[in-house]
Amino acid sequence: MTSTTRAVRGQHQPVLGRYPLPLRITGYVLVAGLGLLYILPFFLQLVTGFKTDPDAASHPLSLVPVTPTTAAYQRLLGLSEAGDGVPFLRWLGNSAVVAFLVTAGRVLFDSMAGYALARLRFPGRGLLFACVLALMAVPGVALLIPKFLVLNTFGLFDTYTGMILPLMVDAAGVFIMKQFFESVPREVEEAARVDGAGVFRTFWSVVLPMARPALLTLTILSFQSSWNEFTHFLVATQSAQYETLTTGLARFVSGGLGGGTQYPLKLAAALLSTLPVAALFFCFQRYFVQGANAGAVKE
Structure with missing residues (x-):
């Protein structure tokens, strides 16, 4: 391998590749944690749509519905049998x-x-x-x-x-x-x-x-x-x-x-x-x- 080839490859080396492995892992963990923190409100929004009103009021931050239901989506789409649909x-x-x-x-x-x-x-x-x-x-x-x-x-x-x-x-x-x-x-x-x-x-x-x-x-x-x-x-x-x-x-x-x-x-x-x-x-x-x-x- 010539010095020119090594120099060209060095120019295309990723920025994170210049840092030690523990520091890179720490950076990846921090980025992943910030990404999860950003996605959390959207995930809560998705989960809450399948909760009942009492369940959502009692456990607003719960990521698992106690009694999953599609009643909210049925009302939105006009499929509710109670006749209380939303336009x-x-x-x-x-x-x-x-x-x-x-x-x-x-x-x-x-x-x-x-x-x-x-x-x-x-x-x-x-x-x-x-x-x-x-x-x-x-x-x-x-x-x-x-x-x-x-x-x-x-x-x-x-x-x-x-x-x-x-x-x-x-x-x-x-x-x-x-x-x-x-x-x-x-x-x-x-x-x-x-x-x-x-x-x-x-x-x-x-x-x-x-x-x-x-x-x-x-x-x-x-x-x-x-x-x-x-x-x-x-x-x-x-x-x-x-x-x-x-x-x-x-x-x-x-x-x-x-x-x-x-x-x-x-x-x-x-x-x-x-x-x-x-x-x-x-x-x-x-x-x-x-x-x-x-x-x-x-x-």
Whole structure:
């Protein structure tokens, strides 16, 4: 083995491999312990969903139900024979429709706006981008009353349009797409224009397919934020038929749908509402990291 080979192998040696074995084992144990500590609340949530109300109140931290039951999930899914079901499926349907439409709108409009800010030259371009950055710094709570007034003035209050339309463009999404498009080599677009492609054709057929990592990142973030959105729906609706998972569960936790703590029912509902976002993230987390890195590095 030559010295060059040893040097190359040494460059690729893992960082933890440079430390003694007992120190590495201690590090692994600490990391595993922190991971278990982080997972514990989610595991308690899962277990509590299969407890009875008295069992959950008496043994809230128990990891094994005394008398396992699926009564909470039966109530949520409308399978309870007692007729005391929760409109969970309606909440789920509203959240799914809103999240799908908002995600599609943000992917389309944010990518178009990001490309315009990154490549097109027009008066006020710098000022417009400064406004986008300033909007990202404004707390969402500060816009609640203006949102309500605008929706009420245009007759969009308590409608699906009022729930969806204001969320279809996001300043953070525009910023992510702009940063990514600036990392795309201009030679690719110049070659497309030489072939006779216009601005929109270049964007749609040439540049946008190259932005797959950024688009997947934007899709995950948009779906997650619209699925978990609460404050906007709180000021945009008042009827029960427009309740989403967040507003429905908030009313439920605040004391609706009967008396008592009802911890199993509440935690079971929270678990079911978390699963779609968690599944989406774990399926596409590799593309999420690639998109974040691609948007952060400019050529």
